[in-house]
Amino acid sequence: MIQIDQLSKKYKGADFYAVKDLSLAVHEEEIFGLLGPNGAGKTTLISMLSALLKPTSGSFSIHGLDFQRHKNELKQHIGIVPQDYALYPSLTAFENLHYFGSMYGLKGHSLQERILSGLKTLGLHEFAHKRIRTFSGGMKRRINLIASILHEPKVLFLDEPTVGVDVQSKSAILEHLKHLNHKGTTIIYTSHHLNEAEHFCTRVAIIDHGKIVCKGQPKDLVVEQKGASNLEEVFLARTGKALRDYA
């Protein structure tokens, strides 16, 4: 279980909080969607939960481990699929996965098996020894995912894992995530694809201006929102139609 209490983040020199007094509980084996317009605070929240950003205030724990006291132990239990590919273009898929897997302390036959299994499941087995720079966007996204789950994390954070990929790659990624979830992995993911989130997530939270606007099961949110027939309409009703351009 992930317990977030009064978590806030204000960037240096910023006039406003990116995340403000956010409290949330995500249960084990959930697929939890963090939805929100650009600049709402989704990536900031995920970055804090994955030990990339220091919160300004507040705390959180994952499976009972407090982030401040058990930072290194926590890293062993979580996986992060960043928005960027975060791979070495001149290394092959296998070499990338071998390196990142080793950094989780995996080695030998066990690591090799996990790499080959991941590649096979996501349809990249025959490209194992091709360099990443030759891969399409969808292939890179799938390698990005495998690199984050080699150590079989209890919690997986995904920051827009299906952005810029074709329908086939998106389907393969989501299928695999569902498979991981069935095996016990808690998934927290951010996305702008509301239709995808509506069908993929067990629960979602809509965030705006660093705060949770509403949360619940997608179908419940649709029912609760007057005149809404899908999650996108709920989203627009809750966050408004004003453009969110900022620099």
Next chain:
Amino acid sequence: MHKLWVSTYKEFLLLIRDWGGLAILFLMPLVLLIVITLVQDSTFKTVKETKIPILLVDLDDGTVSKSIHENFSESRSLEIIKKTSETEAIELVQKGDYQLAIIIPKGLSTDLDKKVTTNVDGILEKFGLREEKDTISKTLKIEPKEIRLYFDPATQQSFKSSIKNGIDKMISKIEIETIYNAFQEQLTDDASEIIFDTESFITFTEIVPGADRNYIPNSTQHNVPAWTLFAIFFIILPLSINMIKEKNQGTFIRLRTQPVSYATVLGGKTLIFLIVCLIQFSLMLLIGVYLFPSLGLPQLDVRDKLPLLYITAFFAGLAAIGLGLLIGTIAKSQEQSAPFGATLVVILAALGGVWVPVFVMPSTMQLLSNISPMNWGLNAFYDVFLRNAGVSEIIPEISLLLGFFVLCTLIAVIYYEQKNAV
């Protein structure tokens, strides 16, 4: 330890996959070494071998000008081109066609003869060996003569000095010979009788303390350590760029979410780039030993020095890598790290005595040179290459280089931890 080895292997793969970068990494330092040594060696040989054309306007046409011409021709470093007009010679130098024009004034030989004869006569009179001459001869006033040297304004000071010293020495010799001849003529009528031995009585020999009496360090012995060190420190550039690339690719972000320390990540880079430094160093030694002789350069003498040379290169490489890790950690873009790293290496080289020896620097710069790791490295290399030093003599320098590496890496790790503290 497993993570360190895997990190090292990853760095190795990244390095060998970039053929262009690899070629630059190994070839450019070699090209630098060859070019600099060739250029410096030719400067070194200027006086001996290279013929520099200079203009000579002989308005004297006497024994002195003939002697000057002969001396210049014998020097083998200058090619004398005779001109009849001083104005034409000045114009040619002004245009930069020639480095130098020497104008020998009219009547130099006859006036020098007159002057010397008058002085010799005066001396002989004092000794009572001659009758007193008439007062007209005694009071004859001979104006001093001036050999005019016109230099191209672009001529380097070192060349000017060497020419001026050469002419000065030549004139002194001619004057002394003229004086000896005047005495000879006055003291004997027999031209075959040699009264004075005009050969130089005092000569000098160059000896390197502690070395074989016949051993004199050549330009290669000086250039290889200096420029090898310079090239070793240029590892800062590819290393810092490698780190910036990782930041841009997002792989550093992924590593930050993994249970691996920054020191381990840096350790992998240190090991592989240290190997690169040592390969670079080996190639440079091979160039000095085997290629230089075929290019007409003196051969690099590494006899009995190899272990100490590699120890010095190892620690110099560590110091350079430490600096590269620090720059790579702090810099946010290649636009920051590359120009800063390159300029810093040149500044450290200048301070370290690679361009100009430390002992000729102003006292403030001499003090500052003590903080340049390149100065420590260069001193260690000179100790081994030129002063036949043992391990104990280079311990202070290699300790400083090691300390510099530790300090830079420590600052890099602390900066990273502070910056990314969660």
